[in-house]
Amino acid sequence: MMLPVSLILAPFMLAQVGPTAGYGASPASQLPLEIIEKKQDEARKRAVQEMPRPTAPRGAGCMAAAEASPERTVQVARDALNQAVGREKVRAGLCLGVALSDLDRWGEAQQAFVNARDATEADDHQTRARLGAMAGNAALAQGDAAQALMLLGPAASEAKLAEDNALTASIALDRARALVAVDRPDEAADALTRAREAEPDNAQAWLLSATLSRRQNKLIEAQTQIEQAAGLAPRDAEIGLEAGVIAALSGNDGAARRSFNSVLALAPGSDLATRAQGYLDQLGPEGARTP
Known part of the structure; x- marks a missing residue:
């Protein structure tokens, strides 16, 4: 209590x-403060840090390279995708999305995260939720709040199925920001209520x-x-x-x-x-x- x-x-x-x-x-009009706007980079990096890290040598090397040289990593990840099957396709897609995000190529990053999500097994709700949330963040970063809402809705459902309260709250916060951006403040308030309920602290x-x-x-x-x-x-x-x-x-x-x-x-x-x-x-x- x-x-x-x-x-x-x-x-x-x-x-x-x-x-x-x-x-x-x-x-008072002289005291505005718009702090609800998206902290794109901070939120994206938090989401990336929470994602399960690849275990295969190629995947691990790709993720490490994304931090050091995103330009080269884009090509490495694309090459990996061409040869990947199953879970490796998810890992390579995640790596590609991260590298593209580091280059502020948000549209391409969004598609990479979506492709990785779609390659994830249907019962892996947590990974699907995280990748969907990352795709939504990429859409927000390029100013497409409507597209972000289309991506964050399914991600919220997956997070609920995964029973991950922290992820549910994080996605609800992103949805609230997107809803504010499209001038739907009452729905944004509802999303914030869900975030507080999922993670009261x-x-x-x-x-x-x-x-x-x-x-x-x-x-x-x-x-x-x-x-x-x-x-x-x-x-x-x-x-x-x-x-x-x-x-x-x-x-x-x-x-x-x-x-x-x-x-x-x-x-x-x-x-x-x-x-x-x-x-x-x-x-x-x-x-x-x-x-």
């Missing part, structure tokens, strides 16, 4: 998030839920969700930044300043810190009224 936020938040994060008041306030799921709620001007929900995220990842500067934006839009300038200052302490010199300082400048000194 999850403890109340008031009991699990560290003192530092109590200062960072703070209570929120004035929920009827209108969103996933701080990113709570963060993206708070961001979407804030964008929909559901500030009470956003505050509850960002507090959950803060309890799970108390030193995450991105969470602190979103907490500040939610507090500012809710009329709680003091809590917003504390959140933005915490970002400066957690991630000095980063892009997040630059944004936080910009928001602090807009809020003005303590006691000033926000325009």
Whole structure:
């Protein structure tokens, strides 16, 4: 059972998030923060790291080469595909997709992952889910959210059959991002709910839920969700930044300043810190009224 936020938040994060008041306030156009956008490379590499590694010498060499020289690896993987049968075709296709992704050739990478998925045995639900998710990520990376949704739907079904909660949550987060991109925010909120249900301790799921709620001007929900995220990842500067934006839009300038200052302490010199300082400048000194 999850403890109340008031009991699990560290003192530092109590200062960072703070209570929120004035929920009827209108969103301030000078305080936008679009953090729900896709982190293509980070998410793709996470998915690749979670994939089962090839065991055959050729496959293992190909995957190692993909990190060192993706250009050469593309040709090596294509040659391997021409000779591969059965599971080797899956391994070679995965290798090809990874190498193409490293070259930002997302359309080709997407097709390579799809081909590898289709070569996977029907009862290997986890591998099919992972390859489908990687294909969906490739579609998102090239800006084709509609295609991503077509790929992520079956991947979600495979992950459910595999009873893999972490993978189910990850795919649900990708679906939420794609749904936001095609302007279907209510469906995105449903996808985020599924992500939180599958993996309740996933701080990113709570963060993206708070961001979407804030964008929909559901500030009470956003505050509850960002507090959950803060309890799970108390030193995450991105969470602190979103907490500040939610507090500012809710009329709680003091809590917003504390959140933005915490970002400066957690991630000095980063892009997040630059944004936080910009928001602090807009809020003005303590006691000033926000325009």
